[in-house]
Amino acid sequence: MTMKHALTLRNLLILFCIAMLVLIGLKGIDINxxxxxxxxxxxYYQQKDLIRAEEWYQKADGNTSIHYKETLIAKRLRELEPITLMKQTLSQLDQRAERTGSGQDFTGFLQVYHDLQSTQNKYMNTGDSFSAYYPEISASFGISDDITRYFQQFKALFYSQLDDRLNQGETDEASPKWNLQAIPDAFFGGTTEKNKQLTAKFKDFDERLMSKLAGDGKFQDLLDVSQSLMSQYQGRELKAPWVKTKAEELARIILKKDVDGDQMANYALHAxxxxxxxxxxxxxxxLLSEIDRQIRKWLTAAQRKIKNNDYEGAITIYQALSxxxxxxxxxxxxxxxxxxxxPLRLLQQTDQTKNYSHVSGGGDRFGGNAYAIGSDDSNTVYFAKMNEDESVQxxxxxxxxxxxxxxxxxxxxxxxxxxxxxxxxxxxxSSRQALYAAFEVHDSNIxxxxxxxxxxxxxxxxxxxxVTRPDGVEGSETAGASQAAIYARQDNSYQFMGFQKDYTDIDVNNLLSYSNEKVRFTCYVVYGGEGDALAQMGDSYLKLHGSYTFYDGMKVTVTGLFSQFEDVxxxxxxxxxxxxxxxxxxxxME
Incomplete structure (x- = not known):
């Protein structure tokens, strides 16, 4: 082994020993x-400060550096478990409140509030010794302050949303409005104050919304919104009399403008x-009775126009009110x-290109609702009839x-x-007073x-x-002025049948018995003349007077009247x- 290797090994052993001493020291600290x-x-437990006791027992339980009074710790934690559960529950609620509040999740936040209320009722109404510790634990998390702060923020948000939607022309205000209504009374200062604030706000918003719709000419939307508001308020058992009042007020203004502007069609639709x-x-x-009176007033005006023959004006009214x-x-x-x-209208329904003249007509005759007769430039004679189904024949x-x-x-x-x-x-x-022609109208022809x-x-x-002096009838020229020709119907036309006899045939000798009666007789002219003559009557005479020339000795048959005498x-x-x-x-004279 070299010197270098010996030094390195020794150093490692020294470092290891130092590390062990540090660990032993730290463990000793944890043990202490x-x-x-x-x-x-x-x-704290002996002092009955159970909240802090539970906190320190939890710390000790989490320290595993030494097994020290583990039985006691476990016993105490079991005993203080209600406090532990309170802390855990409130901690979770506090986290949820922060998450939903900062995220503007009103539905979630409202659920947190309801869960908090349930938790409070659960722990405050148990009647055991731990219920007294709930307020202190709750205060330690500051959850009540968080709830209050976020509810105030939500109030401001919903008020702002109402104004924004109104300014943007949106009519769906239900979400922010009923979110405000869902905020608990306590955060308005009590039920009375909440009702006061929201009633004023809702009334102001509803009236401004309906006024804006009316101003934009959205009458249907105005009433739809009003009906929706009524339904929403009634569904929540809230009184909102201003909705009906404002809708009626605005509708009355719009209907009055229709009347003043003579806009009957608009009035009828709005009404x-x-x-x-x-x-x-x-x-x-x-307003309903006002509408009824106005409609009846216009209908009466239409009937008056018909009486004054202003049919187009009457029809305009009826169509406007349809x-x-x-x-x-x-x-x-x-x-x-x-x-x-x-009746010219009836003829023109079939052909407007013709120039009709001599037009007349009537109604409810000849099996139809109306009829018309007339002629055109070529003397074609027409008959038009409107049937029950309004078809024209x-x-x-x-x-x-x-x-x-x-x-x-x-x-x-x-x-x-x-x-x-x-x-x-x-x-x-050219030969008589007039040319007379009669035409009979049948279902398919004339x-x-x-x-x-x-x-x-x-x-x-x-x-x-x-017929008086019909042209072309033999004898009509020689017939007396009062002798009319007789025409009778034969099948589908009239035929000449002869002349009407309006006198009595007598013997000339009986003339004196027919004073002032029209008679006819035959006699002989004794003394002729121009316009006057004497004719034989038995042993005496009678005077003939007329626009004729009489000749001596002529035999004549005369028709006329005797009414006086004369000396001759x-x-x-x-x-x-x-x-x-x-x-x-x-x-x-014949």
Whole structure:
């Protein structure tokens, strides 16, 4: 072994010995500590200071440098176990409170608070000797101060969140609001103070939120938020009368603006929305009766417009109010009244390109709600009918001459029935007073009943026609002025049947028995003349007077009226005998 190796080994042994001495010294210190800690713990135990006794027994138990009074330590720790559990539980709660509070985990923090309350009730209400030590142990952790501090921070946070959400236009305020409500009363200074603070804050926030929605024109959102707030407050058994009051106030302002601006459609929509809101929330609101009065006022105005023939104005009102109530029937009724008043609308529903004239019409006739008649530039005659299902049926005829000017078109009431109308067209005539044409309307076509030039006609009770001087009828020129031609219906048209006999055929010798009665007789002209003549009547004469030329010896058949006598000289010889003879006014001579 060299000198160098000997020195190195010796040095190592020296260092080892020194280390052993240090360890022995440290162990000795730990031994002394444990013995001192046991003594200290026992002293506190004897002084009934069990909290500190438990603390020193725990230290001694953790010192394993020497087995010293282990039985005593274990016994004491078993005895002081309630204090140990209190410390462990409160330590865990303190850590959780710090973690959830600093992390703004309100739900977790609230659970810590409830667990702390449960722990306090558990240890304070046991009735044993250890319950008195709970307040001191709790105070040693400072957990109550931490709870108070963090609840105050949460209050400030939730107040700030309410303002931020309002400023950002958000309507979901439930989370911060009900978080505030969840904070225990004690941290507001008691139940009364809490109710006072939160009621003022909630009222201010709710009213500002609803006012902002109203100002932004979000009427539906305003009422939805109001309904939601009511439901939330009721669910928590909280009274919030300002929600209903503010919603009603804002709704009344908006509805008044609609009325002032004559915005009926907006009013109807807003009114219906508010009515639904009131029904869903079950509130009683004076605004509902105001809405009802305003709606009825507008409906009355619409009815007044119909009476004044302003149908378009009435329909505008009905359509504007349709979002509040079903006005479909009112619109249909007004449209029908408009069509009846202005039948041109009915014709134009089928073809707006034509230029209709001589238009007339009516309602609730001929199996339809409305009808219209008229013609176009080519003298085509039209009949339009609106059926019960509002469909429009249009029929036409081209039978009226296109080169004749039409004076008027009407319904021939005397020939029409409830279901079958007869259209009368009156046109210009070069030979008579007018050209008359009648057309009967059937389900699928129009047929011509008659067409003639005449000075007029009358419909008789049996539906026959008495036509005055019809053109083209043989004998009409020679018939008396009062002798009308008779037309009767044969199948689907009227045919000439002859002339009306409005006189009595008599023997000339019986004329005096028919004073002031229209009669016809045959006689011989004895003394002729222009406009006047003497004709034989038995052994005497009668005077014929009329717009005719009478010739001596002619045999004539005359129709007329006897109403007076006249003194005459037969043959004009005034030297002869003057005779008194009847005067016969001749209307017609054959």
């Amino acid at each position: 500590r444990k013995m001192a800690w046991v003594a200290e713990a026992e002293r 219906k929305t508010y009515e639904t809101y009131a029904k869903n929330t079950g509130i009683k609101s004076s 979002s509040y109530q079903d006005t479909t029937a009112d619109v249909k009724k007004a449209m029908l009244a408009w069509t009846v008043h202005d 249009l029929l036409s005829t081209h039978d009226f001459p296109s080169n004749v000017n039409i004076r008027q078109i009407s319904i021939e009431k005397s020939l029409s029935t409830k279901s079958v109308p007869v259209i009368l067209v009156e046109g210009e005539s 047929t011509q009943l008659f067409m003639f030039n005449a000075d007029g006609y009358e419909v008789q009770p049996d539906k026959s026609l008495l 000289y037969p043959g004009g010889d005034q030297t002869g005998e003057m005779l008194t003879v009847p005067v016969f006014d001749v209307e017609n």
